Amino acid sequence: xxxxxxxxxxxxxxxxxxxxxxxxxxxxxxxxxxxxxxxxxxxxxxxxxxxxxxxxxxxxxxxxxxxxxxxxxxxxxxxxxxxxxxxxxxxxxxxxxxxxxxxxxxxxxxxxxxxxxxxxxxxxxxxxxxxxxxxx
Numbered sequence: 001x002x003x004x005x006x007x008x009x010x011x012x013x014x015x016x017x018x019x020x021x022x023x024x025x026x027x028x029x030x031x032x033x034x035x036x037x038x039x040x041x042x043x044x045x046x047x048x049x050x051x052x053x054x055x056x057x058x059x060x061x062x063x064x065x066x067x068x069x070x071x072x073x074x075x076x077x078x079x080x081x082x083x084x085x086x087x088x089x090x091x092x093x094x095x096x097x098x099x100x101x102x103x104x105x106x107x108x109x110x111x112x113x114x115x116x117x118x119x120x121x122x123x124x125x126x127x128x129x130x131x132x133x134x135x136x
Contacts, residue, residue: 015121018117027065030064031061031063042054045057048090049090063086075127084110
């Protein structure tokens with residue numbers, strides 16, 4: 001039976017870079033503005049699932065603040081990608097179904113990034129595996 005080899009350093013770095021950069025972009029460009037402008041966001045947020053603006057905004061903050069932080073740390077990474085993917089798919093397919101591919105390109109790129117992270121996992125460099133950082 002073949003033995004599994006450890007991640008090559010370049011692959012480990014690539015997974016770390018993808019994980020951290022995608023999560024930071026989601027946090028900074030989408031989550032933080034919603035958190036800092038809570039009352040204005042409540043007035044303008046779409047409610048495609050009929051949950052009410054408060055619940056919808058809280059769900060968006062969960063997906064755009066807490067989940068990216070977990071992904072950056074490499075904790076429950078695959079699971080943390082799921083709310084983000086759900087939010088992005090609802091935004092693109094339900095809230096903005098009239099958008100062309102060009103208009104929604106950044107949303108689709110986020111889907112590609114977070115789906116890739118969900119499929120590959122966090123890689124070896126996470127806060128749960130501090131010993132693997134010594135191989136840097």
